Amino acid sequence: MIDHGDVLYLQEHLPFFAKLDQADKRRVLDAASKSAYQQGETIHTRDTECNGLVIVKSGQLRAFFETEDGKEITLYRLLDNDICILSASCVLKNITFTVILEAEKDSVLFFIPAVFWGNLTARDIYAKQFAMELVAERFSEVMWVMEQIVSKNMRQRIAVFLLEQSVLETSDILTMTHESIAKNLGTAREVISRILKYLENDGIIKLSRGQIHIVNLPKLKEIGR
Amino acid sequence: MIDHGDVLYLQEHLPFFAKLDQADKRRVLDAASKSAYQQGETIHTRDTECNGLVIVKSGQLRAFFETEDGKEITLYRLLDNDICILSASCVLKNITFTVILEAEKDSVLFFIPAVFWGNLTARDIYAKQFAMELVAERFSEVMWVMEQIVSKNMRQRIAVFLLEQSVLETSDILTMTHESIAKNLGTAREVISRILKYLENDGIIKLSRGQIHIVNLPKLKEIGR
Structure with missing residues (x-):
């Protein structure tokens, strides 16, 4: 359950929120949940395979990729107010890899469930555009990581x-x-x-x-x- | 200049084409150009920084990324009928890296210029969606490459x-x-x-x-x- 302060926070920090119609605004706020995680914890919601959209209210997360032989590659970090889109990979078309999130500091997170997010982006172009642009941004960050690894x-x-x-x-x-x-x-x-x-x-x-x-x-x- | 056969080819192989309005269909065909490249050539159009959308009619291209110290990392290959979206990175929001294309076999390519493509995707949601889904697909391929490198x-x-x-x-x-x-x-x-x-x-x-x-x-x- 989220409280009035959380509603204000989400309204301000979800870039696509203002452009949603009234019904979808309501649905987003109804779907959102909040959880606290301790340093070192892996971020799992009920559906452990796909967390959906993760919004970092406070704290610090490490986003990493695990290779088949168990090596971890840190892809990027999420700080206050950052949003993770790849945690919703199960509803992102053509994203076939899984990103794991781990709390590097005690963190408070909001979640928008993956299935809800998939439905929203299927009908709302602003939410979809937000998702796709964030995917592109992460792609650029990952290319930087790859350059580091190779160079x-x-x-x-x-x-x-x-x-x-x-x-x-x-x-x-x-x-x-x-x-x-x-x-x-x-x-x-x-x-x-x-x-x-x-x-x-x-x-x-x-x-x-x-x-x-x-x-x-x-x-x-x-x-x- | 493209001929009647080319028009039929593009109509069939650009996934978003059928959904464009008549005026944009016309504009895409007017903007398209065709060039042949020999094995070993790097793909450059007039604007060497950004080729725009590249469609492989026949042949084989290698898409690679060059690190600051001059190392090349092969990201993926483009075969017959494949489309390269990252060659239009200059008009893709949040894509900050450059992908270079090289003909690995004699190739015939169509180009949709970057500036035109930027304008089209700004107003046509299907073209934009096509672009974004292709970015996501390439992102997944690049993650596979990174896994290979690390593992x-x-x-x-x-x-x-x-x-x-x-x-x-x-x-x-x-x-x-x-x-x-x-x-x-x-x-x-x-x-x-x-x-x-x-x-x-x-x-x-x-x-x-x-x-x-x-x-x-x-x-x-x-x-x-």
Whole structure:
């Protein structure tokens, strides 16, 4: 159930909302639900295969793709007010892959169920256009990720990853395990640990239990370039 | 200039054509042009940055993405009657990357200019829907490519590539240089040559000047799996 504040929030943050007719506005608000997730939780609604439209009211989600052999590739992150469309892939024509969402921080999310979203976009051109443009935006982000994977060696990719995390956390001290970096970059923990150790020996970072401290930011940026 | 046969071809092969109004049908046919390309040529129309919609009447195109450091990643191939939408990226909202097309065989192509296409999709919902669904389809193909890159080691990727080529050429004898395989897979020629040599030593392929002969297809499939 959503309350009056939630209604105001959705009216303001769903870009297509204003253009819906009155009946569909009502239906969207009736269909919407809200849930809180704790850091580390995977986002599942009742239908675990397809969450539908996910709106991040607050928090941070990681959107990733899982390869057949169990590697994870981080595709993009969702911050406050971001909307995930690929979580509704089951009702997106021609999208045949599945994106998994995981809470990287405690998060409050709104959901518009997939079946409802599929019906709405079938009859409302603005909702459909919104969906398609968001798909295109994510496609561009994924191309950037692919470029990173192909162009940069693992040392560069780790540097870029640590820099991104530092911006997201607004801190030089990152709380994360080698295992989670390995998952993000689709490689083995040993590879990450080895490279982090090199970076520590070069005086760029300092490792301690569960934490990575960036001590030479300019040098890290240089590696990531 | 397109002739009567071309008009019939476009009417039949542009999925959105039948739903256009009479004036737009006329405009599409007036805007369309036809060109022949030789094997190895890069596809450029007058505006080299953005070819617009490209329809493959006959032949074979490779669609690839070039990374900043000059590596090529093959995203998909276009065969007879296939349509490339990402070649119109300049008029696709939120598509910020550029896809390059190259003729892998002598090809005859139709072009619908980008600016015209942008205008058409802005006012015609069927053309827009066609564009967006094709973007989603390519997105799914690109995710598959990314999975290949992340999941498979280079030996597997070469095996998959040779198998694909063998299907495309309908032959066990592939005419291609190590350099072109390297470009396709975004790696160095030396890496390819070394792995091909291994595969030859294992009795799976046989190398000769400019040609690769697949001599043990079941084994190659096993590697690619």
